[in-house]
Amino acid sequence: MASTETKSAADSGSVEAGLDALDGVTAAGRTPFARTFVDKILPPVLATVLLLVVWQIAFKVVDDPAKLVAPGDVWQTLKTAWLEGKLLGYIWTSVSRGLLGFLFALAIGTPLGLLVARVRFVRAAIGPILSGLQSLPSVAWVPPAVLWLGLNNSMMYAVILLGAVPSIANGLVSGVDQVPPLFLRAGRTMGATGVKGTVYITLPAALPGYVAGLKQGWAFSWRSLMAAEIIASFPDLGVGLGQLLENGRNASDMGMVFEAILLILFVGIAIDLLIFSPLERWVLRSRGLLVKG
Amino acid sequence: MSTTLAKAAETVEYAARLDHVSKSFAGPGGQQLVLDDITLDVAPGEFVTLLGASGCGKSTLLNLVAGLDQPSAGSITTDGRPALMFQEHALFPWLTAGKNIELALKLRGVPKNDRRARAEELLELVRLKGAYGKRVHELSGGMRQRVALARALAQESQLLLMDEPFAALDAITRDVLHDELTRIWTETGLSVLFVTHNVREAVRLAQRVILLSSRPGRIAREWVVDIPQPRRIEDAPVAELSLEITDVLRGEIRRHGQH
Numbered sequence: 001m002a003s004t005e006t007k008s009a010a011d012s013g014s015v016e017a018g019l020d021a022l023d024g025v026t027a028a029g030r031t032p033f034a035r036t037f038v039d040k041i042l043p044p045v046l047a048t049v050l051l052l053v054v055w056q057i058a059f060k061v062v063d064d065p066a067k068l069v070a071p072g073d074v075w076q077t078l079k080t081a082w083l084e085g086k087l088l089g090y091i092w093t094s095v096s097r098g099l100l101g102f103l104f105a106l107a108i109g110t111p112l113g114l115l116v117a118r119v120r121f122v123r124a125a126i127g128p129i130l131s132g133l134q135s136l137p138s139v140a141w142v143p144p145a146v147l148w149l150g151l152n153n154s155m156m157y158a159v160i161l162l163g164a165v166p167s168i169a170n171g172l173v174s175g176v177d178q179v180p181p182l183f184l185r186a187g188r189t190m191g192a193t194g195v196k197g198t199v200y201i202t203l204p205a206a207l208p209g210y211v212a213g214l215k216q217g218w219a220f221s222w223r224s225l226m227a228a229e230i231i232a233s234f235p236d237l238g239v240g241l242g243q244l245l246e247n248g249r250n251a252s253d254m255g256m257v258f259e260a261i262l263l264i265l266f267v268g269i270a271i272d273l274l275i276f277s278p279l280e281r282w283v284l285r286s287r288g289l290l291v292k293g
Numbered sequence: 294m295s296t297t298l299a300k301a302a303e304t305v306e307y308a309a310r311l312d313h314v315s316k317s318f319a320g321p322g323g324q325q326l327v328l329d330d331i332t333l334d335v336a337p338g339e340f341v342t343l344l345g346a347s348g349c350g351k352s353t354l355l356n357l358v359a360g361l362d363q364p365s366a367g368s369i370t371t372d373g374r375p376a377l378m379f380q381e382h383a384l385f386p387w388l389t390a391g392k393n394i395e396l397a398l399k400l401r402g403v404p405k406n407d408r409r410a411r412a413e414e415l416l417e418l419v420r421l422k423g424a425y426g427k428r429v430h431e432l433s434g435g436m437r438q439r440v441a442l443a444r445a446l447a448q449e450s451q452l453l454l455m456d457e458p459f460a461a462l463d464a465i466t467r468d469v470l471h472d473e474l475t476r477i478w479t480e481t482g483l484s485v486l487f488v489t490h491n492v493r494e495a496v497r498l499a500q501r502v503i504l505l506s507s508r509p510g511r512i513a514r515e516w517v518v519d520i521p522q523p524r525r526i527e528d529a530p531v532a533e534l535s536l537e538i539t540d541v542l543r544g545e546i547r548r549h550g551q552h
Contacts (some may be wrong), residue, residue, distance in 0.1 A: 012468075012469050012472035012473065012476075013420055015422055015469050016435075016469050016473065019419070019433070019435060019466055019469060020421075020433065020435070021467065023433030023434070023435065023436070023466075062400065076531055166516065167445065169541075182379065182381055182383050183383065183385060185361055185377075185379075185380065185383070186383035186385075188361060189359050189360075189374070189375075189376065189377040190376075190396070190397050190400050190401075190444075190448060190450075191374065191400040191448075192396075192400055196476075200399075200400070201385070201397060204385070204387045205385070206388070206389075207387065259483070268412065286386075286387065286428060287386040287387055287428075287429075287430065288386060288428060288430020
């Protein structure tokens, strides 16, 4: 009896090892560079080249420097600003405001989102307003912010907060709402109730939704800030990208206008690519939610 | 009824005691009775399967025993909080296999320094040595259920509740996991309350099979399975008893078609 028992157990053990080997997910190897180049790098490069060609043709057709400048002229404007040492200053003025404002929004939006997600009364009270605020263009906050706070940096931060806090809070709320009930039940049987349940189960489970909210929150921060800088441009505040755009308009300098637009676009994309996309990919990949296409 | 039940009641030693438990939910046509007057003891170290067709309230019953829900009438007593294993592995995808187990240890109050070693031990028990750093999505279905089992064992409960834990697995893997569960149950001396709709699985694993009728769930009959372990699902005595139980089960189901 004992011998068959050990034999049977050993048998199922080795069968199990075999099954594990057969079923185990084989780790995907590193994608060769040539493949990455063709899949990821070549398409945007081609698209950019095509855009520049179309732009150049449009410039020839329009033939009015007051309405449209050539790509080369914008390049010259950028180069001049760089050589004068002003380019990084423009960018830094706006980026530092944007990121600092975003951090404030993060510090306010996160507890607010948690409160709305977990406290039924708070959700019923301000949940709809919070969702509604997301569809209110943040530029609408610039006039009241100027009247409340005057033309200064606080006004800029206020506008960023009003634009980004709803996105961040709503992201967390939808993240919490989408936590599978099974995880909460499993957590409860393990003793994760109350605060422990929130810390060990709900918050980590809600992370993908939260990160999506952060990403959107940054986009809203950046837009709000540009709106504020364009409308409330004031020399004492230092020249950020929004002011640069407004200065270009006042000077009827199409080169400067395009320079500002390109820089605003560039910064928005760069921050997303450098901070938020990697964060999102890391969260999704570690959970097996990112399918390698 | 059966001798096992009477014996357990005499010694007052039990891993779980269900005393005239009923449960009803608010349904479209008023209160709907799901479980009706269930009285059941699970002795320490005993392996009991609850068998029933759809609508017998098997999962509701496990939820009650797990303390996730309250009975409408009657009482349930367990020694501490039971561990619960689900049909879906319910492992947390933001943690590795090892960290999932460590979370259970942490919530139980095991000091930080002891957790890693204990988690490795439990992984070895379910024959997943080396899976500590694996993410949930990197494991096969059978491996996930074994990690889930290790996590449930980490709770060190006297009672392990299992809610059709192998129902979603392929037949080959399920057979192997039956062997594993029997081995681990023998090694640890745990009490197990195992819910299934698979008659052969019930007979393969249990010392006692309890058949629940459907709508409402009542204890229809029970069988003591005295076939020695380790059994195989293909063994003649297992097949024989399964046939007998299946006939009774079908009789129970047939009654519902008649009115």
